[in-house]
Amino acid sequence: MSKFDHIRPFYDSEVNEALRSVVHHPMMKALMSFTFPDVEDEVWAEQLKKTHSKRDFQANFIYSAVQKVLEKSSEGLTTSGFEKLDNHTPYLYISNHRDIILDTSLLNVCLLDHGLIMTASAIGDNLVQKTFLRVLSRLNRNFVVQRGLSPRELLQSSKLMSEYMCQLLTRENRSVWIAQREGRTKDGNDATQQGVLKMLGMASDEKNIMDFFKKLKIVPVSISYEYDPTDALKMPQLLAQSKDEVYVKEKNEDFTTLLSGIMGQKKRIHLHVGDVLDTELDAITATQENANKQIQALAQVIDDSILSTYKLWPTNYIAYDLLNNTSRFADRYTEKEKQVFLRRLEMRIDIENPVLKEGFLAMYANPVVNKMKYQDA
Incomplete structure (x- = not known):
């Protein structure tokens, strides 16, 4: 027994057994179907059963899952x-x-x-x-x-x-x-x-x-x-x-x-x-x-x-200008980007509530305020 046993990751010698214990779990199926939508279940299940190290699991499965997340939810x-x-x-x-x-x-x-x-x-x-x-x-x-x-x-x-x-x-x-x-x-x-x-x-x-x-x-x-x-x-x-x-x-x-x-x-x-x-x-x-x-x-x-x-984005500059009622950073974003941000704001929170509106804008604006301490954002 190691004193780190209750907090540590698996040792590589434990990886295969751990994978076999969850290979048929519904959440594993969901993860793999999302990551490899065109691959039959038996194919990825067999590959998992042949995996014997954390690095192989990360490089062959999790890496692809993160790439899929980026493809679906980011630009x-x-x-x-x-x-x-x-x-x-x-x-x-x-x-x-x-x-x-x-x-x-x-x-x-x-x-x-x-x-x-x-x-x-x-x-x-x-x-x-x-x-x-x-x-x-x-x-x-x-x-x-x-x-x-x-x-x-x-x-x-x-x-x-x-x-x-x-x-x-x-x-x-x-x-x-x-x-x-x-x-x-x-x-x-x-x-x-x-x-x-x-x-x-x-x-x-x-x-x-x-x-x-x-x-x-x-x-x-x-x-x-x-x-x-x-x-x-x-x-x-x-x-x-x-x-x-x-x-x-x-x-x-x-x-x-x-x-x-x-x-x-x-x-x-x-x-x-x-x-x-x-x-x-x-x-x-x-x-x-x-x-x-x-x-x-x-x-x-x-x-x-x-x-x-x-790295500051148009959303950060838009929020700063809206929060401070200024157009200081208007050259860092387009009118279309501003409208998209405003629509998101209206859809996601009650903009009639000043605490929520200010909190939401500040979350995006504060990185600009912080960066200004080092340079003019």
Whole structure:
């Protein structure tokens, strides 16, 4: 027994048995029929039964599934920055968080395309309650983040997670993806939670925490969708916050959001990987002695990378102009694009409700506000 057994993905030696246990599951049939619509069930079922590694499962099945999602729900994925990375080096990708499943799936598609090491990725246990989803996530190299723990359990769980990620990166030559914050951003303001970095640092045996982070080879990632397919689903939480109410999720809300995120219309998507953080960490060490201040400075460095390289779309500029009652960025979009955005706004929320209208627009406008801190958007 390994101490990581209850959170880790399958070992390759367990993959074939796991696949055989779910090959006839209705959700596997749905996934495969969607991915390979012209292929007979027996054909993909036989191929699954011959699969013995996570990489083969990802490269031969999940890769095609993500391509199909892009074909059906987007106008294409563009990338930048990957050419700077080394094919044999594992990296710790810290990413802004827009979509539960797609953020990490798209990154892995890009890594595979560029011949880079794919990631093990963090996923909340609230998303893998169903047995099939749990098996699928472990086949897809996800490790489980436990939610809803007491403070004492949370501390133990965080230590274990930190040790596991450190082991993957430094001993198993495996890249890791983790979101910069717990939960998706609801308002378009991407910010790194210091708690995430403190959790990562728990496995450090270095005197200076920045030396430890240097070993992990942090690469900030910014991902932007022209349309957020879950934009309207985020509104009830914003409404509750505006009334100082505690927001309680509906029974199947996570699963609904998961499906909407995958199949909802996104139009264009861009994924940028930043430079490996290195000299920035030396600068933090040179200017900050206090460990908390160093973590704070590191969060800022990650934010600077993500926000300054975030790809802005016409929808972002339209929302900024509508929210601020200006035409400042009118040259960045067409009248037709504006009308399409307005129609979406009217169809998805009650525009008579100022909280909802402002919240919806701010979600798209905030990336512009954030980028303006670095350049004139």
